[in-house]
Amino acid sequence: MALKIRIWGARGSLPAPETPIQLQERIRLLFDDFFSSGYSKKTDVEKFFKRFDLTHFGGFGGNTPCIEVLSPQQQLIVDGGSGIRQLGYQLMEGPCGKGKGEVHLLFTHFHWDHLIGLPFFTPLFVPGNQIHVYAVQPDLKSVFETLFKKPYFPVPLEGLAATIHYHALEPRKPKQFKDIQITPYQLDHPDPCWGYRIEVGGRVLAYCVDTEANRTSREDLGPDLPLYQGVDVMIFDAQYTLMETIEKINWGHAAASLGLDIAMREGVKRVLFMHHDPASSDAKIFQAEAEARRYYQTQVRAAKDGAPDLHEVDWSFAHEGMEFEI
Ligand SMILES: [Zn+2]
């Protein structure tokens, strides 16, 4: 294992918890499914669970972006969406709970959905913890000053007990964190947003959220092309269906088919799509996945018929709580 990744938030734009009515409807459908599958006893429940993956029961999750990357020597966190709250509780069980924690947190950009969990990230409130924050954008400290400020939040930045260290990353320049190397590349988003190429021992993760993917050709991607080359796993923005991307030009988000175009051409081995629209139900996300599946199969057939050299890709829509290794 070179890299272990956990997705703590896969929703985009705004946390999207289900309402009690939606939960009731989810339970109703599962009961229907259970009994119509011929099950009737309590002992059948585990068998029923094994028939489907987690999304069938729990959906894609409502927390906004936060991913945790673990190598043999280092932990990195990318983005502080609402998913970082639960990660904070987990960290508090280790050195962070004793004021001996060292956290490294990278930001892609400062839209609310990538910051909103920070005021509830408990390690920030423990004296002794060293919190290192990184971004390409030069205004990182002033963003923190705004976030931890009355009347938006009762504790001002100087009232946080942990020590915060601010670090500027240089565009397209690698930075080493023990055995992890990260390189920021620019994505296509209304306010500048930087994706990360994260490498450990020859394994590569590309984190490409948020992006509208206006640039997909090698020529257009230019200096940002290396983000997508020689990649084992790419996490990509699929907030919309292809039709919605046409209706929502300049909203800063993509459809899965755009990510698949890049992945198939560049030979990315696996793609996970996230930043799901807060307005999308599970059914809508499954529909978008089915639409992307049709697109992908058409492209694979075209490639077999002699169209430009395209690679087959293992891909799926990601959900909160998903863990994988590369
Ligand atoms: Zn976002």
Ligand SMILES: [Zn+2]
């Ligand atoms: Zn954004």
